[in-house]
Amino acid sequence: VIAPSDHLVMDENAFLEYIHNALSFTSQHEALVTLGIKPTRPDTGYGYIQYHEEQEHSGVYKVKTFTEKPNLELAKTFIKSGDFLWNAGIFIWNVQSILKAFSQHLTDIYEIFEEGRPYYNTEQEIAFIQKAFSMCSNISIDYGVMEKAENVFVIPATFGWSDLGTWASLYANLDRDYLGNAVSGDEVIVHDATDCLIHSRPDKLLVVQGLKNYVVVDTDDVLLIFKKDKEQELKQLVAEVKRKKGERYL
Secondary structure (H helix, E strand, C coil): CECCCCCEECCHHHHHHHHHHHHHHHHHCCCEEEEEECCCCCCCCCCEEEEEEEEEECCEEEEEEEECCCCHHHHHHHHHHCCEEEEEEEEECCHHHHHHHHHHHCHHHHHHHHCCCCCCCCCCHHHHHHHHHHHCCCCCHHHHHHCCCCCEEEEEECCCEECCCCHHHHHHCCCCCCCCCEEECCCEEEECCECCEEECCCCCCEEEECCECEEEEECCCCEEEEEHHHHHHHHHHHHHHHHHHCCCCC
16 A cells, blocks of 8 residues: 555545555455545646446445546546546556556666665665665656556545645645634734635734635745636746745745
């Protein structure tokens, strides 16, 4: 089981049930399995997985396509179709299946680590691994294997998941007041504002008035204010900052 360490899992028992189902499937099949989260909104911060309607096994479906973070209109189309899931980056497979996949789709990386067989489980292993990693191409498992392999399956899952990787996902998992504001900071005064995410430095007074559905983040050297439903445009804004101001504010 390969899972990110910084994701939010609200229902651990449900999560374990999905994992056990995936382990059962991969113990009997040469399969690469991922957990797909049933989407609750057309979020542009997540990748999407499309799957076939027919079950291969109880709760397990063959993957049709992977799509990286789409624009808002495409995300809305995905949600409406009903056969798309969020890609949580959680993978389950057996050793033989993933080694075979690497040998077929990431041959250069496979060959690099094959050379380390004499060193594994010895005092030389760490030194070899460090050297091997420096020689590997910089590619994700999604691009390198999952989008190319034919034996990829998904389990639609619901267990209170969030990767907290977007402002919208963070807002959805924070406590909010009766006006829908999620406020972080001891010196924040909110007046006539609704449905906002507000984060302030502990040593600075921040007063917010009249905003609706905004994100306001105040750090040491950056003040960020933008509409929550325009988050898909934030990457372009970050690129513009980098182009005009360099790396200083990133």
